[in-house]
Amino acid sequence: MRFQCSNVWFYAFVVALIIFLLGSCRRDDPTPDCTDCDLTGIPFSPTPRTVQVPVDFPKLEIPSDNPLTEEGIALGRRLFYDNRLSADSSMSCASCHLPEFGFTDGNAFSLGVDGLFGKRSSMSLANIGFAFHGLFWDGRAAALEDQALLPVEDPLELHEDWARVVNKLIRSSEYPTWFRQAFGINDKREITRELAVKAIAQFERTLISANSRYDALFIRFEDFPTEEEQLGYDLFFDFEPAVPDAECGHCHGSALLTTNNYFNNAIDSVGSLTEFSDLGRGKVTGNYLDNGRFRAPTLRNIALTAPYMHDGRFQTLEEVIEHYNSGGHVTENYDANMHPLGLNQKQKQALIALLHTMTDTSFVQNPSFQDPWK
């Protein structure tokens, strides 16, 4: 076949077209050039928000470079519920943290945008602003601002590129104004992932749950517990020498109903500490004695957050109580407060009744915490 000059131009055109099309499919769209990027015409006068910390709660420690403002919280709430944070615009932070499930998702493992399951169960966000010992089950993020960065790019979760998220925010008709009002940026192109997660962290710090029946009974003493609830409380905190100590308070003490510390609660039977299928805290610290340890979650709204444990292995509170009553599996680093409790049926039911008092309906139904896009 004779090589013709016209064919050369044709093939060159096809190659150029392919390169152009491939280029347009790149995930990291460049920051847009824009002629209307100036935001200085929009007033910037953020309104400070003072959070009322409930009685018996610790001080809410807020980073000095991210004070709470009405505008920042509102922006964070919009981002938290915005599907544009995911690769295919199908999921948001709220997809795994739904208010009706106590800001979990009701699944053992959450499904990401690519149809892949995550490795651990979604954690409750109730009073998450008081989690001063690290976020996630293993504490790998030190602060809320650090935590919010990770799920966006996690291939098992939102699987999006932060640069693309930022571009979506810059190009949107509303977000530049909201970022201006929250953080005083002068130009659309000053929107960053750091500002986005600051806003999300501000919203999350407002997620305070302290208005359950438990609070009324045992924190504010506004009501009288039933006999069963009182028995549950005595078992939980070892208040009554005549009933067994169910040892719950060691990990779930204080008004937060968690110490936010890391424990091996004896749910896995392993021959050695290196055999845990999920090393948990140990993978973060590198200390083998931390293997199999996970952060104790808050028990607030626990009746709404099934299934339970970091891998959702227990479907019901009854199964959880049965596990603790059994003493679990002895391993080298399991918490020494784990041992067979010898609780009878009445006592186990009393503990479950107590756990049900921890449901805070006003928290999960709080209009300020719902999806602002609906």
Add this chain to the structure above:
Amino acid sequence: MRLTLIGFLALVLFTGSSCEKKDDGPINGSIELTCKATFDGEDLIIGKAYPYPVNFSALKFYLVDYLLSNVRLVNSQGVAVSLNEVDIVDFSTTNTDAAKAAAGITFRFDGIPNGDYQAFVVGIGVDTIINRTKPQDYPSGHPLSIGANRYWDAWDSFIFTKTQGLADVNGNGVFSLPFSYHTGGDGLYREITFQYTTQIKGGQVTPLRLELDVRELLHQSDGNFWNIEAEPNAHSPGEPAMLLIMDNYEHAFSMF
């Protein structure tokens, strides 16, 4: 006139320099206190098996800690210099290997006035004043904060000491019995005075070592050791193990 002026300036300079020479240097020194844990004189390593003189058993420790409070030096006139309010001495995260166990946990106390001191006092637990506070009164990271996991509502008290681990009660190498002794409550706060003569010198750091022999915490007055198999837990005020442990802190300590 010129000579008079030069002479005056020289006098001023001389006077100034002589004032500087009156400075005797720093008026405060420091103490570096190293806390160590041992078992029968051997450095205590978390997770290592130690023979226990009850029924040929052995113990592994996974949590050994105590609140160290009201540390002070007392001079010959009986005047005390306070060195701390409260710190936590937690060997569970430090004594994970032989080198770390040998190094111990070091606290540095600065700003101690120069002088001769005759006693060193430590509190184990917290006194009644501190014990009326609550974890939520303290910021995160403080030894008494919620995250420190050191408050027990049923006692209305901070947990003064924790001694936890696993016991092999059959001598077969299987460590299957968990033991957990927590102490607390106003009546169990203990202050221990060491007769200790030292001179604090400005700008200098005086090393001190405080060793806790954990085995001695379980040593009864009749010479026997606590039967862990019979009573592996103590969480309620008034339990004999709590009193035993707190009373034993004094002789379980050695100071160097």
